[in-house]
Amino acid sequence: MVKDPKQEIIELVEEIEKHNKLYYEQDAPVIEDSTYDDLMNRLIELEDKYPMHSLDYSPTKRVGGKALEKFQKVVFDTPKLSLANAFEEGDLIAFDNRVKKAAGDLRYAMEYKFDGLTVVLFYQDGVFVRGATRGDGEVGEDVTENLRTVKNIPLRLKEKATLEVRGEVYIEKDGFFKLNDERKKIGENLFANPRNAAAGSIRQLDSKATAKRPLDIFVFNLESSQDREFSSHSESLEYLKALGFKTSPLKLAKTMAEVLEFCKKAEEERSKLPYDIDGLVVKVDDFEKREILGTTGKSPKWAIAYKFPAEVKETLVESIQVQVGRTGALTPVAHLKPVLISGSVVSRATLHNEDYISQRDIREGDWVFVRKAGEIIPEVIKVNMDKRGPETQPYALPKNCPECGGPTHRNEGEADRKCLNVSCPAQARRKMEHFVSKGAMNIEGLGPKQIRKFIDHHIIEEISDIYKLEEKKEKILSLDNSGEKSYEKLIASIEESKTRPLSRLIYALGIPFVGEKISKVLALRYGDIYELGNAKVEDLLSIDEIGEVIAEETRAFFDNPDNMALIKKLQMLGLNTSEEATSAGATALKGKKFVLTGTLPTLKRDEAKALIEKNGGAVIGSVSKNTDYVLAGEAAGSKLDKARSLGVEIIDEDAFKAMLQ
Ligand SMILES: NC(=O)c1ccc[n+]([C@@H]2O[C@H](COP(=O)([O-])OP(=O)(O)OC[C@H]3O[C@@H](n4cnc5c(N)ncnc54)[C@H](O)[C@@H]3O)[C@@H](O)[C@H]2O)c1
Numbered sequence: 001m002v003k004d005p006k007q008e009i010i011e012l013v014e015e016i017e018k019h020n021k022l023y024y025e026q027d028a029p030v031i032e033d034s035t036y037d038d039l040m041n042r043l044i045e046l047e048d049k050y051p052m053h054s055l056d057y058s059p060t061k062r063v064g065g066k067a068l069e070k071f072q073k074v075v076f077d078t079p080k081l082s083l084a085n086a087f088e089e090g091d092l093i094a095f096d097n098r099v100k101k102a103a104g105d106l107r108y109a110m111e112y113k114f115d116g117l118t119v120v121l122f123y124q125d126g127v128f129v130r131g132a133t134r135g136d137g138e139v140g141e142d143v144t145e146n147l148r149t150v151k152n153i154p155l156r157l158k159e160k161a162t163l164e165v166r167g168e169v170y171i172e173k174d175g176f177f178k179l180n181d182e183r184k185k186i187g188e189n190l191f192a193n194p195r196n197a198a199a200g201s202i203r204q205l206d207s208k209a210t211a212k213r214p215l216d217i218f219v220f221n222l223e224s225s226q227d228r229e230f231s232s233h234s235e236s237l238e239y240l241k242a243l244g245f246k247t248s249p250l251k252l253a254k255t256m257a258e259v260l261e262f263c264k265k266a267e268e269e270r271s272k273l274p275y276d277i278d279g280l281v282v283k284v285d286d287f288e289k290r291e292i293l294g295t296t297g298k299s300p301k302w303a304i305a306y307k308f309p310a311e312v313k314e315t316l317v318e319s320i321q322v323q324v325g326r327t328g329a330l331t332p333v334a335h336l337k338p339v340l341i342s343g344s345v346v347s348r349a350t351l352h353n354e355d356y357i358s359q360r361d362i363r364e365g366d367w368v369f370v371r372k373a374g375e376i377i378p379e380v381i382k383v384n385m386d387k388r389g390p391e392t393q394p395y396a397l398p399k400n401c402p403e404c405g406g407p408t409h410r411n412e413g414e415a416d417r418k419c420l421n422v423s424c425p426a427q428a429r430r431k432m433e434h435f436v437s438k439g440a441m442n443i444e445g446l447g448p449k450q451i452r453k454f455i456d457h458h459i460i461e462e463i464s465d466i467y468k469l470e471e472k473k474e475k476i477l478s479l480d481n482s483g484e485k486s487y488e489k490l491i492a493s494i495e496e497s498k499t500r501p502l503s504r505l506i507y508a509l510g511i512p513f514v515g516e517k518i519s520k521v522l523a524l525r526y527g528d529i530y531e532l533g534n535a536k537v538e539d540l541l542s543i544d545e546i547g548e549v550i551a552e553e554t555r556a557f558f559d560n561p562d563n564m565a566l567i568k569k570l571q572m573l574g575l576n577t578s579e580e581a582t583s584a585g586a587t588a589l590k591g592k593k594f595v596l597t598g599t600l601p602t603l604k605r606d607e608a609k610a611l612i613e614k615n616g617g618a619v620i621g622s623v624s625k626n627t628d629y630v631l632a633g634e635a636a637g638s639k640l641d642k643a644r645s646l647g648v649e650i651i652d653e654d655a656f657k658a659m660l661q
């Protein structure tokens, strides 16, 4: 089945935003970087091919994540950009051709790409005065006190220089393993990798805790200097070294052939280094040449990051086991002989679905190649057929659900085999796990284990029972040795969840493909769960971010009487089911649908769109009978004619602004 590109773009943006949040804001990614890069590359490819579907808020146009509220903000004079990526030799050669064509013959500086957290350090008259994370590149987080504890960040320079540098804070692999061992002993969450350990250590509020972490730094750039001028990057790094910074080792190269050779060597030596690197950065050394090349909004044109391919290891499939998900989908999982891949032990890998297994003919007892990728757990790429034993059997998913014994079925055109039993306990469990999860109703103290226990003891059967837990107080207390205190905490968290915004509830309901972002869009547009429930497919489709699949799945969800019954129950139990206006006037355009066309005298398109949305309205792509207003400017095109022929009201910027008052 070929996906509609608009739909695919929307889904990719949603998916990538989710991972950006986890990675940049929470320091807790759930997928490998190479998998993330695959998603991003696919999005770039689609946006190039279908620019009309490219979204204004696309992650391809922005750097990093948002600065968290808990930190003071630091506004940068020079934006802290990201780097363009190269994934194979061809990308580097293309880069070489591009820069040499624009800037003539030149020299490259090559450095390791340290896998840590970017920080910016400010010095005044030789004294360290401030340090920040990158944030979104324009506004970072003030983490000065935490950075003071990093032993290789000089608090005083050898000269009274006033300058700003950028570097990467990291933790060595050994230190990382030790840190995780200690955390395991005291029952704390483990860090996924050294990068997250470093980022998590810097981005927290207790600098005493930071001081205990084995943090280090490589300074890789002079951002600005009040006292000196330099003609090249290598020269400026020499200066920083002389001032007392621990700078990134650098190698110069005249030709691309030398660069490629160094890439190969670095890839081989990577595992022997005491710290993690995820590639190499190739930079034009001469500042004059950099000037000629310039930057894009997101990255400089004079540098490129070569990323190493994901590591692949071979191991044995000891067994294949099946998990049942929220929608009843059966997911086969390979249980593997434990193997070390890119610094962590892997013992399970997803096999996705029936086709995935049959296309690769993966069997219990096979030796397979595994890559760290995919959701949380890694992925089996292919079988090593040379090692296949004569006694292995082709694998087929069970015809009965391994959790409830009910029949399973695979619909034509769908990838997943599903358990058909509507009251399958596994499905109920997964739905609840999603409902209470962080991005959804965020109920603390109700993790997967607890849910399982409550279901097994008939304390809860379906989602609405969560809000009736108080009726079962005695039973819960008799069952739990953690006591009254944690019970009270749980009840308080459940109570608090009743006031979550509408978008959270929409997301929590688990409508297929409706993620956090789309939930927000829906909440904004409809303002009420029942309004959303009444929306026709065409109406949903008129929203920019919504494609056919989401529109139909949403309609189907609300057409199901079980789901409507659940929503009614939740409302009766006191959950918030409508969007409250945040300020007076915020609903001035509530429910109104706008089409934008032409160039407005003062407002940019994005600004007009943001104003409409902020005031409760929605911007749609094309004019129809359902359009309330066409906001038209200079050089408006066919949309204006259409509006006239349908009798849709046409307004100009002044009239629009008057509506906001
Ligand atoms: N796994 C996930 O869920 C997830 C989510 C978001 C991002 N990511 C990863 O993050 C990447 C994007 O992050 P990014 O925007 O920071 O870009 P980037 O990691 O591709 O490159 C820019 C960064 O490289 C670092 N760097 C290290 N050594 C350097 C050196 N010697 N010179 C210059 N810079 C150096 C700097 O901190 C700089 O900010 C993705 O490609 C992906 O690998 C992963």
Ligand SMILES: [Zn+2]
Pocket (backbone or CB within 6 Å): 324, 401, 402, 403, 404, 405, 406, 419, 420, 421, 424, 425, 426, 427
């Ligand atoms: Zn079942």
